[in-house]
Amino acid sequence: MSHQLRVNPIACSGHGVCAELLPEIIELDPWGYPILRSATVPPALVPHAQRAAATCPTLALILEKAQRPRPLLAVIAPCAGGTAPGANGRGGRGGHPGAAGHDHGHRELPAYERHLGAGGGPADHVA
Amino acid sequence: MTVTAPPSRPPRSAVLPRLLAGLGHQEVLSLTGHERRYGLLWLRGPSGRRRPERLIDIVEASGLTGRGGAGFPTGRKMRSVAGRGEPVVVANGAEGEPASAKDRLLLTQLPHLVLDGITLAADAVGATEAFLCVHRQERDLIDSLAAAVAERRTAGLDPVPIQITGIPGRYVSSEQSSIVQYLNGGPAKPTFSPPRPHQSGVRGRPTLVNNVETLAHVALIARHGDRWFRSAGLSSAPGSMLVTVGGAVRRPGVYEIELGTGAGDVIMLAGGPAEDLQALLIGGYFGAWLPVQVAWPVPMTQAGLRAVGGALGAGIVIALPGSSCGLAETARVIRYLADQTAGQCGPCVMGLPALAGAVADLAFQGGRGRTVSTVATLIPLIEGRGACRHPDGATQLVRSAMRTFIGDARWHDHRGPCDGVRRAPLLPVPGDEEGDWDWI
Numbered sequence: 001m002s003h004q005l006r007v008n009p010i011a012c013s014g015h016g017v018c019a020e021l022l023p024e025i026i027e028l029d030p031w032g033y034p035i036l037r038s039a040t041v042p043p044a045l046v047p048h049a050q051r052a053a054a055t056c057p058t059l060a061l062i063l064e065k066a067q068r069p070r071p072l073l074a075v076i077a078p079c080a081g082g083t084a085p086g087a088n089g090r091g092g093r094g095g096h097p098g099a100a101g102h103d104h105g106h107r108e109l110p111a112y113e114r115h116l117g118a119g120g121g122p123a124d125h126v127a
Numbered sequence: 128m129t130v131t132a133p134p135s136r137p138p139r140s141a142v143l144p145r146l147l148a149g150l151g152h153q154e155v156l157s158l159t160g161h162e163r164r165y166g167l168l169w170l171r172g173p174s175g176r177r178r179p180e181r182l183i184d185i186v187e188a189s190g191l192t193g194r195g196g197a198g199f200p201t202g203r204k205m206r207s208v209a210g211r212g213e214p215v216v217v218a219n220g221a222e223g224e225p226a227s228a229k230d231r232l233l234l235t236q237l238p239h240l241v242l243d244g245i246t247l248a249a250d251a252v253g254a255t256e257a258f259l260c261v262h263r264q265e266r267d268l269i270d271s272l273a274a275a276v277a278e279r280r281t282a283g284l285d286p287v288p289i290q291i292t293g294i295p296g297r298y299v300s301s302e303q304s305s306i307v308q309y310l311n312g313g314p315a316k317p318t319f320s321p322p323r324p325h326q327s328g329v330r331g332r333p334t335l336v337n338n339v340e341t342l343a344h345v346a347l348i349a350r351h352g353d354r355w356f357r358s359a360g361l362s363s364a365p366g367s368m369l370v371t372v373g374g375a376v377r378r379p380g381v382y383e384i385e386l387g388t389g390a391g392d393v394i395m396l397a398g399g400p401a402e403d404l405q406a407l408l409i410g411g412y413f414g415a416w417l418p419v420q421v422a423w424p425v426p427m428t429q430a431g432l433r434a435v436g437g438a439l440g441a442g443i444v445i446a447l448p449g450s451s452c453g454l455a456e457t458a459r460v461i462r463y464l465a466d467q468t469a470g471q472c473g474p475c476v477m478g479l480p481a482l483a484g485a486v487a488d489l490a491f492q493g494g495r496g497r498t499v500s501t502v503a504t505l506i507p508l509i510e511g512r513g514a515c516r517h518p519d520g521a522t523q524l525v526r527s528a529m530r531t532f533i534g535d536a537r538w539h540d541h542r543g544p545c546d547g548v549r550r551a552p553l554l555p556v557p558g559d560e561e562g563d564w565d566w567i
Contacts, residue, residue: 007512008319008514009319009471009472009473009474009475009512009513009514010318010319010471010472010514011319012472012473013473014473029473029474029478029508030477030508031473031474031477031478032473033473033474033477033512035508035512
């Protein structure tokens with residue numbers, strides 16, 4: 001089980017807080033938007049990643065715990081929120097008062113992205 | 128740098144046309160004519176038993192993939208929503224690609240084939256609602272489709288009512304999450320996924336979004352079966368597809384080809400090159416430029432085109448003559464794509480105009496010897512960083528232009544524009560006055 005970072009580019013407005021809190025993984029592009037050097041967060045950096053995600057003013061930084069791949073049928077089932085104990089549960093370790101905000105920032109997502117994503121998912125663009 | 132197209136005989140297929148079988152120029156097939164040509168639509172088997180989900184098996188066995196651009200297996204997509212809650216079927220007829228004309232042709236000339244497909248898909252997945260989305264500025268098309276739907280309602284053909292819906296005309300508004308958000312009362316802009324429409328779409332219900340050509344194929348597969356479908360095309364990429372051929376060919380237009388047909392044969396089908404060609408743009412504005420000698424033998428399949436750095440997209444093939452400037456053509460398209468951003472994601476909002484500026488600089492100014500590297504620096508700053516594929520489509524086009532026209536690019540960069548930039552634009556780019564630029 002490893003932690004993965006994602007940015008919701010629609011929510012992100014380029015505050016850049018994440019790059020300050022997690023410079024090991026996040027750098028900013030010329031316009032101030034985050035670039036992730038790697039989506040996978042090494043265990044040692046997970047608390048920092050949690051803090052960065054919780055501190056993002058638009059909750060655009062998403063830390064998810066990658067789960068073991070499941071068969072496709074499970075993937076298709078509705079994305080049940082909160083089935084897995086989230087990073088939220090341990091969010092307190094970061095000691096950030098805004099940890100309650102994790103509920104919005106951290107979406108525990110099943111691994112369907114890995115099943116269906118990257119060209120495997122239903123048409124994203126049906127122009 | 129021009130290459131004369133190698134000689135080739137116009138290809139003939141023993142099993143085509145299918146979708147366009149017997150269709151006269153500008154002929155509009157009425158419901159009666161449609162039923163005479165394709166036979167009646169049966170929602171139950173010969174024994175009278177209702178087994179709607181059987182169609183999903185048949186579509187899956189047929190190997191049909193989405194004809195809107197992404198090429199996802201249609202049967203699998205249908206199965207992902209089937210029987211879950213009350214699914215919604217959305218037929219996407221809002222052809223976003225300015226260079227594509229196939230969906231419009233189907234909707235204007237063969238509306239009942241598309242409507243059959245919608246009804247079949249709705250029946251198979253157990254949907255309770257169905258939408259057919261087209262660009263809302265196309266009033267005549269909406270009216271004719273509404274009349275076709277009304278005629279079918281009188282005949283009792285569509286158990287699930289089909290609603291014709293006009294959506295905004297923006298390029299990214301026909302992306303499936305945009306359509307879903309619009310049908311939910313929001314702006315026709317892409318949304319952050321997941322959830323994807325098949326998980327939670329229109330009113331939170333599982334939503335099947337299919338291109339109208341895909342649904343027209345479903346209508347034929349339901350009548351003739353999966354083996355019939357597979358008798359055209361390759362075993363790895365079966366069936367037929369519509370292509371829109373444009374640029375420097377003698378007879379531009381929409382053609383039906385077997386998957387796996389060589390790109391050169393597609394050009395020959397459209398009357399052959401009208402001039403010496405230097406490159407083909409395959410896949411539309413989210414596709415890629417390929418040098419004509421590379422493109423000519425490439426099979427028209429997702430895999431075949433991907434292998435040479437291209438994309439099948441919605442089946443657009445545009446022939447670029449030697450006397451045109453590929454960089455100038457690309458610059459105009461990228462400017463258009465930059466203007467078409469939904470304005471939601473920073474890298475797209477900031478990056479595409481910067482990229483458009485750099486490509487335009489290279490195409491129309493040049494001469495400073497550093498623009499090629501500016502373009503190369505910008506591409507990775509944009510790619511993969513939007514909520515939808517809009518920025519990636521644009522960078523793929525620029526990448527392919529920098530590969531295909533690299534000689535021209537160096538020339539422009541060091542000495543200034545070539546003569547080709549003075550030629551009239553070849554690739555269609557809608558002007559401001561033609562567009563419907565509102566989101567809501």
